[in-house]
Structures are given as structure tokens and as C-alpha cells.
Amino acid sequence: MNAPVPDGWNLFRNPAGHWCLEAEGVSRERVCVVRAFPIGAPTGAVCVLDAEGHERLWIDDVSALDEVRRERVEAALASREFTPVIEAILHISSISTPSRWTVRTDRGITDLLLPGEEALQRVGARSLLVADADGVQYLIRDIPALDRTSRRLLERFL
């Protein structure tokens, strides 16, 4: 199957708050915009799926788009993605799981409940995904770049 790359396309949000894609004369409601490699290459390829989950548009490189389109794609991604990036671990309730962590993320300070050690998953050599008990995934982008306290707290689980 070839990647669908129609010549002209238009991504917009309708009044009901759903994202729509117009391509090759067809307008599709409730499309999803997703990144192909959200952690490995977050700024790279993006794909638009229709409501049935079929691929309708493949964007090889978002940064190569014109400004209007790029902003729309990024807005659509933002309305769907939720992976707070942990910048610091401020406190942990216990070193045995379940453990409640207080973390500072790019979206503010919050609590998360770590259900078990297996909820920490290494992605690549330096990053770590933390899945909390509610299924939200938090990302630690660069473990060695964390501050000393955070690293020490984290080390007890790795």
C-alpha cells in the first residue's frame, strides 16, 4: 500500500469541534492526526486517519509544510496528544510500588500513581515512558539531564 499523498488538502476544525480533512474532493469528518514516531522522531512524519481508521494523508515532514497547514496540523496534534514531559521528580511516597510521585512536568506540577516497576519503560537509551495507573503516559526525555534529586529518586525504580 502506498502512502496517500494527495496534491491539495485542507485540514480544519468544524463548529462541533471535530477535525475534518478535505482531500481529492472528499470531505471527511472526525479525522485523527497522529505522529508516526511520537518519541523517536516527534517532529517527523504525521499521518491523518479517517473515522474508520483508514489512512487518508501521510505527511513526511511537518516542518516542510506551509505555515497555515503546519499550524493546523500542530493544533490537531495538540488536541489529541497528552504526554506530559517530566522535568523533575519532586517527591515519591515510597520506594515500593504502588508509589505516588509528585512531578513537575511541562504542563505543571501533578501527582501520578505508579502501579508497578513494569510501568517504567525504556525507550531508546536515554528516555523513559512512565505509565500511571490511569493510563496516562509521561515521558522522561533525557534521564541523565534530570537534576540530581530526580535521578536519585528514579534510580530506585530502575
Added chain:
Amino acid sequence: MTRTLVDADAWSRAASAELRADEVLLAVAETDLDAARCFAPGAVALTTSRILSLALIERRARVVGQWPLHDGALTLTDHAGVASLDWRCGDALLARWEFRLGLQAAAQGLVDAWQRWREGDHAARSGQCRACGIEVPVGIALCEDCAEDERPPSTLNLLRLWRFARPYRSRLLLGFALTLVATAATLVPPYLTKPLMDKLLIPYQNGQDLDRELVSLYMLGLLAAALVGWGLGWARTYVLARVSERIGADLRTATFEHLLNQSVSYFGSKRTGDLMARIGAETDRINVFLSLHLLDFATDLLMIGMTALVLFSINHWLALVTLLPLPVIGYLIHVVRDRLRRGFERADRIWSEVTNVLADTIPGIRVVKAFAQEGREAERFRAANRHNLEINDRVNKVWSMFAPSVTLLTEIGLLVVWTFGIWQVSNDEITVGTLAAFIAYIGRFYTRLDSMSRIVSHTQKAAAGAKRIFDILDHQSNVPEPERPRVLPPLEGRIQLEDVSFRYGNRQVIRHLNLDICPGEMIGVVGHSGSGKSTLVNLVCRFHDPSQGTVRVDGIDVRELAVADYRRNIGLVLQEPFLFFGTVAENIAYGRPEASRAEIVKAARAANAHEFIMRLPHGYDSLVGERGQSLSGGERQRISIARALLIDPRILILDEATSSVDSTTEKAIQAALDNLVQGRTTIAIAHRLSTLRRADRLVVLERGEMVETGSHDELMARRGAYHALHQAQARQAELLLDEVPPGLGSATSAEGRA
């Protein structure tokens, strides 16, 4: 479950303050994200005429927006762990609140309240959950959900081992008494140094005669003390080692039994190597700790206490000086303890990593070899080992410093005693014998301290091990046994799924499924992979509990039944049949070990397995390997069908039972299955639609939702999702027909049923 920065009642209070005269507050749901999806506390409140949006302004809960309730619609959706509650009017999105899934239950309560309001029920329901302020839906104790918090940290894990030691407490007491006496016996010889010096050797040096009688008396005393010490020491080690071995065995068994009761999803999320390491190595480590190190430690403590007593009874000034380094050493131990414990815990985790590589690679060896990735796996193992080395090197750095430091302190202590002792002797305050006795005592005394310092590492290792064991033991199965299970009457086999939803992590796998299966009916479940077919079956088997809704059997909620009682009524035939190591007969009789040979043969015949079993070298007594490797896929499948037939279940589940075999074998299996299905409630999952030709009703699943249901002909006539699936398979079958020689093609075309 999310802890908020605001008092939970604050939202209700703020909303109540806004109410008009005839307005009643129906529900409040907390939110924890703002419009930019940053963490910020907020809430939505539903009243009898409005929907209110609340946020925190200057640390106070305030109403920031409101919409009249008429002609709007409230919907709750979620994606990637974030739920969103939308308020729409016609086609326009008026408001959206977002929050993490932990708060979803409260939001669902709000949506329910809104739906009741729309249906004309304007009364506020009683029984609100205190923590989240919403109504508790009938039959679900949401409050527990809100109150559920993390369990207290188990730092005193070793003490928790007492639960396993309790049954042996009399023997433990005996062991302790023996330790006490044995230690006392070892204290006798140094005590005798004092009179040996003062009454015999020094007078002899000063020209007096040796009292030979006294010499032999002292020598006998020394010998007797040594012999008694030896005998008692042997006895207490024997008694206590036996006990600790039993405690270790109990611990292992208890952990394994607990593990077996965990739900299937628990095993899905844990790695085999890690679990094996925990049950095997960790229990062994705890065992060694109890039988050796703890015993030594107790002896050491007794020795120090008793020695101190003796020393003080001889000369309290010298005793005081001798005991001076003790607090210093104690402090040193305390400082290092923390660092070492962390180090050892990490070392344990790394060790699991090493075993994990083995557990991943060995079962998957064919894939590894086929893709020529031996080098990569070796590198992975090497990396894990390197990691292991690094961690251990770091721990050892601290540890290696520790023991010599204790020795140094010991030497300094000796120096102090010598100096102070000589000074006291020169002042004629003590005799040479007293000093000699002191030196003899503290020689033992400080070596004890040295070995005691070693206990730190052993204790920390054992505590880390105990923690990892208790991690398993503390984990409550998420398929809990009911407290008072209902007695299961002989089943008819009616299965009802009522508004069942299931979420795996943050993925919604089943959505609001309603299905009523009559006793004896055969239901075929079809759909693309990932449509939730296997999850549906897992819910019926109660391998998982639904996140929402109920599964009923003969009208009884399966959660009210004892898990094992219920599963006894289910026969399961899987795509990849698992055969245990043992004979064919044992494998067939796995679900009913007491079955007679005649019954086994009957089941095998019905499963079309009898003939090939008879062709095996030892018939029913042929051994089949770990995964039944000497048998073909179809043969293993027929054994597993015989296994299901033998327990004569009312409910039968066929999960892709024929999809891993070729079409000829499929026919043989199909014939066996037809025997099996007779008169049982059957849920069959199949990718190949032809397998389901005998189904009374077909259910088409798409992304967790039931999109169509009906007989084959009805669904074909409807030209919907089933029709599309069928066409796709027919096309595939035609393609195959073109490729294979005509003789082989017939089975394939029959399968397409085109």
C-alpha cells in the same frame, strides 16, 4: 484517584453558593486539565437548570462559565489517558472539559445525572460519594475508588516474615534458649584467664610453687566450657536451620500459590524471568539470611550484652573505656546502611534484567536463529551483565571501605584498653589478671562487632528480597474472589453481557456491548484482528473483569461466583494449544485428573484424536514435550479438544481453534469440534468465516463495538460489515485457487463458501 490541590467539597460549596431559589445541585465532577491541557484543578457542576464550569481563581473555587441545560448534549469520550466531557448545542461545541481517566468515574456520574434529568427525573439522588461529590451509581461503590490510595510503604518487610515464622514459634524458642546457653558457655574461658594469671602464673613468676590441683581444675573447666559450647552450638544451628528451611519453603509455596491466583493480565504485564527470579532466588536468599546471618547476629548481640555485663562486674571503669568505640561503630553502620540498601536493591533489579534476557531468548530461539540475531542477543546479555557489574562495583566501593574501617576501629579500641589498663595496673587499681581477662574478652568482643557489621549487608539484601516477594504477595488479583461466593447451581449456560466495556491500560477495547446468549446456542464472533474478539472471550471466562457493566451466567453476576467453580463449567480451546510435560492421557485429563481410562479414550475418540494417539509409540502413555513438540499443530489441537470434552462443560469457548492448521487438518478438527459443540453454549471466534458455518448467530465486532448480529444469510442480505468481510475472504480464496494446483484447491474454495 488523582489527588487534587483543593478540598473536594470546595467545588460543591462554590456551586451551591451560585444556586438560584428553585435550583438543585445534581452532580459535581472534578477536572484536572485546563484548555491548554496543563494541570489545573477545576470542576463541572450540573444543576436542574444549568451546567456550570468552575475553576480556581486566587486559590478559591469560582464559577467561570455557565450554560442553560435545555437543548444541549453532554458526551464523554477518551483518548490516550485523557477523557473529555463535551457540551454541545446542535452542531456547535460550547464547552469542553478535560481530565485524566482517574476522574472519569465522577464525570460518568455527571453524564448519568444529566441523562436522568433529560428523562424528567429532576431529583437529586442521595448517597453521594464524599471524595468526589458525585452520586454513587446503584451497585457500584465509587467511594472506594476515590478512597483507594497507595498502601503504606513496606519498609519493615523482614518483620512481616513473622507471618511465616509463627507456625514454628515453639521450635524457634527452643533455638533461642540454646543460643543463650551456648553463648554463656563461650564466655567462660576468658573469665578463667583472670584467676589463671593472678592466682597461678604471677605468683609462680614471683617464686611461689604451682598449685597443680588448681591448674588441672582450671584446665578441666576450660575443656568443659569448650565441649558444652560445641554441643549446644551444634544443636541450636541444627534446630534453627531446619526451621528457617521450612519457613523458606512455605514462603516459596505461598508466593507461587498467590501468583497462580492472579489474573491473566497480571502475567501479561510481568516478565517470566523476573517472576522466576523472585520466587526462586529471592526466597533462597531470605532463607540463607534466616538460617545463617540472623542466627549469627542474634548470637553476636547476646555475646556483646553478656560480655558487657561480665566486664562491668569485673571493673566498671575499664569496662566503660572498652565499650567506648561501640556507639561510633553503631553510627558508622547506620550511615552506610542506607546507601548499601539502595545499592543492593538496584543490583537485584539488574539481576532480573540478566535473567530476562535468558527468558526472552531461549523460548524464542528459532526466531533468533532464523533472523541470525545471535550476535545481538549476546550483546544484549553482555550489556545486562555490564550493567550488573557497574552497579555491583559501585556497591562494592562502599562496602569494601566499610569492613576495614570497622577493623581499624577495633585496633584503636584495643589500643585504648591497653593504654588505660596499663595506667590502671601501674596505679595498682587492677591486677594483671584483670587486664588479661579484659584483653581476652574484647578480642572476641570486637570480632563480634566486625561480623555484626556484616549483618548490615545481609539484612539489606534479605530485606530487598523480602520486599520483592511481598510485592507479589501484596498484589491483589484484579479478578477478586467474592467474599461470600454464591453456590453455583448446575448451569444451563445462558450468558448475558450487559453494557460491558473494557479498558486495557488507556485503550478502550470493548465498548458498551450487549449480548444475550441462550443456553445451547452457538455464537460466532467475527471481526478484524484487534476488534476485541479475544477480549470478549476473556471477559466471559473471567480472565478480566469488565471496567463497566456486568457479565451474567444464568442471571448471576460472574463476580459473585467463586472463580474456580465458575471456570470448571467452561471448556476452552485455544489457537495455540498448550500441552504440559507428561503423557497424552495426563494432558487429556488435565481438567479432571480423576477421569477413568475409558472416559479419556471416549473423549479422544470424540475429538478425532484416538487414531493418531494409537499410532504413537506408547499410545496414551506417550510422553509429550514441554510444548508438545513431537506432535503436529493439528494433533495438539485435537488433544486440547479432548481435554475440553472430558470436563463436559456447559459453556464452550473456541478461540481461533482451527486457524493455525491447514485445511485438511482443519476438517478433522472441525469434525471433532462439531462433536464438542453439541448442546453446549458456544462462543467461537474465527478468522475464517467458514469455521462458523454451524453458528446459530453471528456477531460482528468492530473496534470493540457490536456492529451487526444475525444469521449468515441475514447478514449477507444486509450487505454491511459482514458482507464486506465475506467478500474479502472469498476474493482471497480465489487468489489461492489460482496459485495452488486444482487437487489441493477444493478445500480452500469450500472454506470461502462463495
